[in-house]
Every structure is written in C-alpha cells, then in structure tokens.
Amino acid sequence: MKIHQIDLHCHAGKSLKETLSFAHSTWRRIVGITEVVYNEKTETFENGSQNALSLEDFLQLRAEVDQLKSEFPDMQLFLAPEISAAFDYTALDDQWIAASDYFFCLPEEDKITTECMLSQPERAHAISRHTGKSTFLAYPFRSLWISRIQAGHRAPEKYAGPKGLTDEAVISALGFDLHAFAHMAVSLGVAVEINGETYSRIRSYNHPYYYDVLQRAYEILHRRGVSLVPGSGLRGFRPGKSGFAVPEETFEILGISGSDIRFLDQIGAKRI
C-alpha cells in the first residue's frame, strides 16, 4: 500500500459526500475524517459551531460516515475528533468515545519551550488512556517553526543544503530538545503526524532551508523510533486547483512504506 493512499487527517467540510468523492478521486483509500470539536459543557468557541462540532454535530457526522461507507466500498473510513489544546479531554464521555475510532490532538500554539513540547506527547497519551482509543499528535512542529520564522529566524547566509544540516542545527532552529521529545513519544507509545498542510505552508517560504529543517526533524524522530502517521490536513479543495496532499515524499525519504505505519494496526485498518 502506498503512503498517499493513507490519510488520517481529512476534514469533513460542508459536504462529507463531496469530500469523500474527492478523497476517492485522489487515491485515498484509508481515510480518517475529522473536524475540530468542542465540548459545550466545558468551553466555548469564539466562532461558535461554525468551525467546531458539538457532541450532537459529531454524532450526526458519525451517522453520516457510517451511512456513506456503502457508497465507497473500496475505502476504509474512520472518524476521529480533532482535539484542540484547549479542549478538556477529561470531559470526553462515553458518547464521544463510542462515536470515535481514534483521536488526535493539536499542539499548543503559543507556548514553545522544551517543557511545553514534552507535554504534548504526554497529553496525547493521557487522552488515549482516558478514552481507551489510539491517539496521535498532529503536526507537532507547525506553529513552533512558523512562529520562529515569523519572529525573524532566517536561513543561513550560505546554506549548503540538507546534507549540511546536523541534528544540532535543526534543534537550534526549532528551539527545543527534539531528542527529548522523540524519547518521550517513544516511551509513551505516541505516534506523531507528518502533515501535508504543514509542508504546503512551509513551502510558501520558498527557501529550501525551512522545508529541509522540517524534513530533518522528522528524520530525527524516525531514527529514534517514533511512530509516524500520514495526514494531509485537507480542509476544502478545488479539483485541479487546491487541496492539501499526503506528504508521501517525506515518508519515501525516510524509507517508510504503508506496511510500516503501525498506527493502522491500532485502529484496525487493513492494508490493501
């Protein structure tokens, strides 16, 4: 099975059927449908339910996913809430848990220290223990790396390309102890996403250094035994114009094939 056929982070959008049709036409065969969720009992979202799903919305989405499975018989469909950093996961009750095939959690956006970064695999692990369902950590470096670039971190004057990027250079660029992060993720058994949208955003900086740092960070994680999962972060699309893709190139560089994605076993996905 090819990596591009596995997408564990695909937003449902306004029409789930259209999204699934697009996912099918773009060769996705194991698809994790998601949306941001919020718990009315414990938090409010400034944007209201436009961008986030309440439990009732989520249960409706679950019903829709199940209903559409027969229309896409060669796809394996899963449903996984996107748990923001602010979401009180202890409030996930049996209804949420029963309706979810797995979970994934987002990193904190504005606290970027080694301590904070280490807390992220811990949180994913805690959600997994609370729910009894597998949980991965979505795009762990996105906000961190983009924030540092926006704050003024620039490519070295005479950047020599990825071969010249040492682990120390990557750790220095990202500003936190990536080795410790990897160790935490491995010890807790938390998988980490390689996210297509993140690559699209980083590519927009044009200079290859920013992309190479991200790529090398994943290489470090892989080398240290972290389980990696593919996700596009697809959020809307226009056929032939836009739509985030599964970042297959990174998995190829790392030598990871579809059969190596251990998270698939945890959610009961069958490789084609």
Add this chain to the structure above:
Amino acid sequence: MHVFEIDLHYHAGQERRENKSLRDYIDFAHMTGRKILGITDHDTRYGTRLREGPQHYPQSIEGMMQYRQDLDELRSDFPSMQIFFAPELSSVFEYKTMDDRIIDISDYFICEPASNHEEMELYTELMISELERTKAIANHTGKPTYMAHPFRYRLLNRISEGRTLPEGYMGACSMTDEEVMELIGLDIVAFADHAVSLGVAIEINGGTHYRLRSFNAPYYLDALRHAFKILHRRGVSLVPASDLHGFAPGQSGLSVPKETFEMLGITARDIGFLNQIGAKVE
C-alpha cells in the same frame, strides 16, 4: 546563486490582495530568498477585459505604466535584488498592434499559451504555433520572451476527463516518454525541437506544481517532471518561476519549483534566459 533565488513570474499588480502594497509583495519576495525577480501582471487587467470593483491601477496602458513607475520607485529599497518588469500576455493578446509604451516599460514578456481539447496531432500543432507566436512577439518587441506554464491546462483537463493513475504505478523511474506524451496528448519531442529551433525558453511553473500536488497521487507531478525532462534532454532552455499571485506569510504563497531543476541537474548558471534580460548570476 541558486534556482530558488530566481523567480521570473511574480504577480504584484492588479491581483494584489486588497490589504497588501507592492512594497509588501517585494518584501515577501526578499524575505523568501528571491534575488532575481520578474514582476508581472496579466495584460487583460489593463484594458482588454475590464473588471468591476476597485483596482490597484487604472485598467489602461496608463495604469500599467503607473505600476512600472511604482516598481522603479521601490528599487533602491531593495539593492540586493534585481527586479524586472514583464507583462504576461494572454493567448489572444494582439501583439502586432501593441502600444509602444508597453514595449518601452517592459524588460521581457511572458506568453501564456492557448490550450484545447483536441487529439494529440491538433494539440501539438497548436502548441507549435504558440511557440511561433512567442517568437514573433520577441521579434516584434525586440524584447526577450518566454512561454509560461506550457502544459498546465491541457494536463489538468485530461486528468479531470478521467486519465488516471495506472494500475501498479511503480514511480517516476518507471515512466516512459510515450506514456507521458500520451497522458498530456502532446508530441513533446516535436514541441521541444521546435522550441530549440526558435530559441524560445519554456517556464517551469510553481503554480502548476502546486495544482498537480493537489491530486495527491505523485503520478501527476511525476508526469509533469518527466515532460520537462524530455524538454531538457532535447536542449530546451528552461526558466524558473513561481507564478505567485497572493501570499500570507506562514500560510500560503507559491514557490519556485527548485526540486524539478535539481532533478534535471540545472543550476542558476544554466538559465540562459537570464543573460537575455541582462540579469547577473552571482
């Protein structure tokens, strides 16, 4: 100098996002490592196809001249950049009656080719005629001219019509010239040979790469790259460009497709078109 530092197709005129100035666009180009920059805009935005609503410039030749003037006023603020002005001419632009003022303010031109849905022979004829048109514009204006995103709409249309990933696709190394020509529906060898004989350069466009990535399966981007491999092998001069229209730092913005140039073994010094426009390769 590296290929990603060269971007000969960067929109910063009428299609600027509402809250962004020309300075913002050049700032972004600078911040993202571009050192040779071709600022452009579609000719259609300056009179041939009027649009409603607020515009950054009057939809007239005077508007395009103002755009050029704004650019000239900013040059000294970006001394490390070489900035050129190059209108993008649509496939229906009447170049024979082009106002001399457009020629005067332009450092080079970018020609957008037409496309059709015809079978291979007729599409190849069309593309060869577009090469001849590109050359004719260069001759008429006395300014260097290249062809933009040659396969974009043809390839996107054929994918949309149902030409899909082959069963058991084994990756870019398994691709053949015949397979790619069949997918695009173009005799790429004939097209390439004609481009070489006319001395017309062809663009490798970041926007096209972005669109093909959205199909998720790598096959389509592999096919595009293979098409450029054929062009390169036949001696076609290739130019790098993003085709950026808008950007939001950290979120969006098309980039120069440097990976394709790397795959082809083309460095900045190999970009012959730069000599034609007087750009200095550091």
